[in-house]
Amino acid sequence: MYVTDSDFFDIYNSCHKGAIDKFFKHERYLFQESKLCVPSCSMHELLVREAHSGGLMGHFGVAKTLEILIKYFYWPKMKVDVERVCSRCIKCLPRTKNGRDSIFVVVDRFSKMAHFIPCHKTDDATTLQICSLKKLCACMGWLNRSSEYDYDTTFAHCS
Numbered sequence: 001m002y003v004t005d006s007d008f009f010d011i012y013n014s015c016h017k018g019a020i021d022k023f024f025k026h027e028r029y030l031f032q033e034s035k036l037c038v039p040s041c042s043m044h045e046l047l048v049r050e051a052h053s054g055g056l057m058g059h060f061g062v063a064k065t066l067e068i069l070i071k072y073f074y075w076p077k078m079k080v081d082v083e084r085v086c087s088r089c090i091k092c093l094p095r096t097k098n099g100r101d102s103i104f105v106v107v108d109r110f111s112k113m114a115h116f117i118p119c120h121k122t123d124d125a126t127t128l129q130i131c132s133l134k135k136l137c138a139c140m141g142w143l144n145r146s147s148e149y150d151y152d153t154t155f156a157h158c159s
């Protein structure tokens with residue numbers, strides 16, 4: 001793939017007789033120092049995803065993901081690929097201003113209407129039930145502002 005790659009074509013063909021700059025060939029693979037050069041292909045995204053969230057990785061940010069990749073691989077514009085994958089990761093989406101990090105989806109089987117309720121990953125079933133009831137009541141117009149305060153603090157928390 002190096003022969004047809006626009007980034008590594010020249011350097012790959014120049015390394016026939018030995019190392020050039022920091023590049024050298026070993027068994028048809030191109031290395032920059034100890035890092036494997038990866039031609040432009042879908043491997044870029046696969047490697048970035050593995051470094052970001054694969055195996056035991058913990059959805060690291062751009063800097064940490066880049067740091068992991070740079071240890072073993074090299075390709076131009078690696079940072080752009082890392083930023084793109086990290087910004088599109090669904091699990092890394094930002095929280096709401098109230099700190100909610102999940103969306104509780106309630107589907108009304110009668111009307112086929114879906115309700116998306118922001119919540120916390122750690123909310124228990126009782127809290128989610130109260131949130132969904134409040135959302136349903138608000139949609140139906142059954143709940144006015146004054147009646148919210150008749151319930152406990154958990155109910156008011158879900159507004």
Ligand SMILES: [Zn+2]
Nearest residue numbers: 059089091092
């Ligand atoms: Zn992520």
